[in-house]
Amino acid sequence: MAAPLDLVTTDRSVGSTRLARLIREVAHLGGAPGQAAEPDRRPAYRALAHTVRGLILDGRIALRTRVPAERDLAAALGMSRTTVTAAYDLLREDGFLESRRGSGTWTLLPPGAGPNVSGGWLLPSQPGNSDVAIDLSCASFGMPGELMAEVLAESAPTIASLTSNTGYYHAGWPELRELIAERYAERGLPTTPDQIVITSGAQHANVLALGLLCGPGDRVVVESPTYPNSLEAMRRARLRPVPVPMGEDGIESDVLVAQLRQTAPRVAYLIPDFQNPTGALMSAERRAEAADAARAAGTWIVNDETISEMALDVPAPVPFPASVSRASAEQVISVGSMSKSHWGGLRIGWIRTTPRMAIELAGQRVAMDMAGSVLDQILAAALLRRGWGIVEQRREQLRRRRAALEAALAAELPGWSWRRPPGGLSLWVDLGEPSSSELAGRAAAFGVRLVGGPQFGVDPGTFEHRLRIPYTQPEETLRDAVRRLAAAFRCEAALPPVPEENRWVA
Numbered sequence: 376m377a378a379p380l381d382l383v384t385t386d387r388s389v390g391s392t393r394l395a396r397l398i399r400e401v402a403h404l405g406g407a408p409g410q411a412a413e414p415d416r417r418p419a420y421r422a423l424a425h426t427v428r429g430l431i432l433d434g435r436i437a438l439r440t441r442v443p444a445e446r447d448l449a450a451a452l453g454m455s456r457t458t459v460t461a462a463y464d465l466l467r468e469d470g471f472l473e474s475r476r477g478s479g480t481w482t483l484l485p486p487g488a489g490p491n492v493s494g495g496w497l498l499p500s501q502p503g504n505s506d507v508a509i510d511l512s513c514a515s516f517g518m519p520g521e522l523m524a525e526v527l528a529e530s531a532p533t534i535a536s537l538t539s540n541t542g543y544y545h546a547g548w549p550e551l552r553e554l555i556a557e558r559y560a561e562r563g564l565p566t567t568p569d570q571i572v573i574t575s576g577a578q579h580a581n582v583l584a585l586g587l588l589c590g591p592g593d594r595v596v597v598e599s600p601t602y603p604n605s606l607e608a609m610r611r612a613r614l615r616p617v618p619v620p621m622g623e624d625g626i627e628s629d630v631l632v633a634q635l636r637q638t639a640p641r642v643a644y645l646i647p648d649f650q651n652p653t654g655a656l657m658s659a660e661r662r663a664e665a666a667d668a669a670r671a672a673g674t675w676i677v678n679d680e681t682i683s684e685m686a687l688d689v690p691a692p693v694p695f696p697a698s699v700s701r702a703s704a705e706q707v708i709s710v711g712s713m714s715k716s717h718w719g720g721l722r723i724g725w726i727r728t729t730p731r732m733a734i735e736l737a738g739q740r741v742a743m744d745m746a747g748s749v750l751d752q753i754l755a756a757a758l759l760r761r762g763w764g765i766v767e768q769r770r771e772q773l774r775r776r777r778a779a780l781e782a783a784l785a786a787e788l789p790g791w792s793w794r795r796p797p798g799g800l801s802l803w804v805d806l807g808e809p810s811s812s813e814l815a816g817r818a819a820a821f822g823v824r825l826v827g828g829p830q831f832g833v834d835p836g837t838f839e840h841r842l843r844i845p846y847t848q849p850e851e852t853l854r855d856a857v858r859r860l861a862a863a864f865r866c867e868a869a870l871p872p873v874p875e876e877n878r879w880v881a
Contacts (some may be wrong), residue, residue: 423454423462424466427462444480470485471485484837509824514801514843515719529757542749544746555573558759559727562691563694564693571733572736581644584642585609600653602651605644625650649683649685654794667700678696689797695709712724717755779850784857804842804844823860
């Protein structure tokens with residue numbers, strides 16, 4: 376439930392010019408990719424209320440944000456004040472706006488608009504749900520067993536030669552640090568091994584960085600929507616996430632700059648490359664604006680590049696620090712991982728930062744787990760020595776699977792819509808109605824595991840009309856999953872269990 380207005384701070388507001396721009400953007404969007412927008416035949420005030428409601432549900436306007444006065448928005452839109460007033464009245468009636476004399480008008484969600492269950496990202500097995508076998512809750516790959524067998528055999532002598540020492544490498548296995556530094560150099564960012572700290576996956580890297588830079592009560596700017604596990608890590612550390620809406624080419628720069636000035640966050644956590652879950656690729660202009668604004672505010676940027684290698688329709692982006700000024704790049708900590716490019720089971724991630732900060736981070740991790748598994752790091756180094764051919768294979772698979780998923784959705788669920796992302800691992804689908812959490816719960820009976828859109832939001836109830844659908848599984852499995860989703864969405868009788876050969880484990 377939304378906070379009462381007397382508990383709301385006044386540092387969130389949306390101006391009439393920006394709100395009018397957002398309304399025009401949404402009003403001109405089509406349905407499914409490639410379709411023109413259908414003319415809206417509703418009365419103007421109802422169409423306006425519907426658009427503003429969608430902006431609130433989609434996180435483009437954060438909850439507890441003050442909206443402009445009716446006369447100001449009417450002037451910005453070129454509409455009559457009567458039309459805007461009627462739209463505001465309808466939104467108040469439906470529970471999306473609340474006004475108080477002297478305080479203005481604020482956004483909120485009506486009771487029951489949709490839960491955001493903290494900690495629900497890892498869904499436990501439920502009795503009677505043994506047939507849930509198509510897992511669309513995890514965007515990741517397995518690894519060919521033959522390749523892993525070869526790497527294990529190749530690495531055995533190195534592993535055997537190390538058993539006489541302690542096996543503790545606080546900053547990481549030296550050869551792996553060198554290989555990751557070389558990869559950064561290949562991508563256009565000169566890097567030395569002493570700038571790399573190896574971690575147990577990207578999530579561990581994020582926790583380390585936040586733990587070093589922040590303390591309880593500190594604010595952290597995040598994209599809205601964003602990766603749920605990072606949000607959960609912030610909440611458990613008693614940090615305060617500050618949401619900034621996403622646009623088609625990355626985080627909204629004007630809102631980000633305003634939040635950096637007004638809230639003085641310690642960190643801005645960004646996913647500029649094929650953002651999870653939207654797939655958006657941050658433009659060069661927005662990268663520069665974000666980095667310069669963060670530097671001016673004294674805010675560190677934690678740049679999560681876990682999915683950076685998954686470029687499908689565009690060249691692979693250069694690393695974030697290489698695309699901004701040298702001064703701004705000094706306040707950027709980059710987090711990477713082999714989970715998406717190779718295999719999540721290795722639990723290999725890393726942090727790229729300044730040599731001094733790398734020493735501090737290595738010291739920070741000693742209090743958590745002493746050091747990472749040297750066995751995993753040696754296997755990871757053996758994989759990287761083979762080159763990045765496996766990544767190109769992944770990309771080819773993803774292009775085919777994305778096409779199969781889009782075709783199946785268009786055929787089975789024509790009312791759903793999405794923007795095709797230029798890279799990444801999933802579609803961010805608009806269901807056309809706020810039923811995401813309910814659908815995720817119902818889909819289990821149809822043999823599909825999902826995570827509802829609200830898991831990706833900071834504010835409870837946002838993104839109830841959204842669903843992240845990964846396209847990392849085989850084409851036939853995706854087609855079967857969509858057929859089952861369509862039946863669940865239409866509330867048909869449950870389908871038979873998924874055949875054993877179609878089962879996939881995250």
